[in-house]
Amino acid sequence: MSEAALVLICDDEPQILRALRVILRDAGYEAVPAQSGEEALDKAAVRAPQAAIIDLMLPDIDGVEVTRRLREWSEMPIIVLSAVGEEEAKVRALAAGADDYVVKPFGPPELVARLEAILRRAPRDAEPIVELDGLRVDLAASTVSRDGEEIHLTPTEFRLLRVLVRNRGRLLTHRILLREVWGPAWTEDTPTLRTHIANLRRKIEPAGGRRLIRTDPGVGYRISV
Amino acid sequence: MSEAALVLICDDEPQILRALRVILRDAGYEAVPAQSGEEALDKAAVRAPQAAIIDLMLPDIDGVEVTRRLREWSEMPIIVLSAVGEEEAKVRALAAGADDYVVKPFGPPELVARLEAILRRAPRDAEPIVELDGLRVDLAASTVSRDGEEIHLTPTEFRLLRVLVRNRGRLLTHRILLREVWGPAWTEDTPTLRTHIANLRRKIEPAGGRRLIRTDPGVGYRISV
């Protein structure tokens, strides 16, 4: 699962979106495009990109607001795009939690350089490789294996496992898991959570019927230490 | 990973209490209301809020005294509310251990800003692991164990144990236990409380017939220190 890093891009002009996509692909990243603020927030929650590039001028909710709402639950690096003359909005975006800004028009090298700068700066705290009952989880590399055999997880399954492993031993409520994996707007949908837990178990639990992920009925789940 | 932080609010005017509640809810906090100093001290003990907002002018014991009594056992951040002209009381409250004060009338943003400032300053008191007569209770992880053996509790049993442990040594009435575990609408059903206390005892008390949870007949229960 060591794929290209995902970068959310958000602009209402399809032309710019396409340009950004090409720039990023050439630099080795995969773009997640969004044409509106709402769409950007949705995709940020669902795809969990490693960074976001957001235009300040958007049709529905502006870039400052998108930044603010992202910061409510995510630490991901954010670059805002501003046109000349949007000085004030730029300042507000930085205050709302943006990490950097780029003034349009910009050259591809400049954008890529700034993106890589903030990705480097992002703590990316050295996350250790965790071993739980024969299961190896490498949070930095996003890989999971048992007995040397790599196990393929879908993006959602991996995000779920990551939250559980980072808090191993601790009981996590349905609400917390839903918020951490699907984003803050999604804290009710327990059936979906149940399904993904079931799929995850089928893939990662040892053969002997032992449970690695334990259920606390009516409350949530936890992973054994 | 953070559920809504609890904030104790204490004022004798229901109107202000309601206003505070709305302000806090909009800012993402859950309010624990109290209309008197005594009630504030009770609820602070039982609910373990992360911060407190206390009016200086109260019907029974004044805000300064409430601050002092809270500080006897808790480090929680405290903001006092003072009317203009209560300069002297304000100073005494700060001396008694309050962290900040806000003069009425105040704007919601100001209050929220000060609250978040002191919450940042006092980063989340990690709830300690409590050990009682060989029983380990980890309130943060929601786990209970004895002799290294993990003990499985149902959600209700754990909520009950949590209230007892947070108030260890203190007598808790049936009414208080029912309110804290089952909610404010459920303060009559002592038979159910008895059943759950019995189930809890069976699971957590040591083998030698020693009682960890003590009964005060006609009044309530307490857990031994």
Add this chain to the structure above:
DNA sequence: CTCGGCCGTGGAGATTTCGTAAAGAACGGC
């Protein structure tokens, strides 16, 4: 001594919640 109140205990029934499978929908790749 008897009675009434309160408590501890065990168990039965009902309700809620869970696990799993399978079908339908969204998305991207080719």
Add this chain to the structure above:
DNA sequence: GCCGTTCTTTACGAAATCTCCACGGCCGAG
């Protein structure tokens, strides 16, 4: 435009949990 992967939704049997009830013991009042 078709296909494979992934995610969501739905349905149903199984399991866990909660509530309620009945019985017996203890203790103090009368």
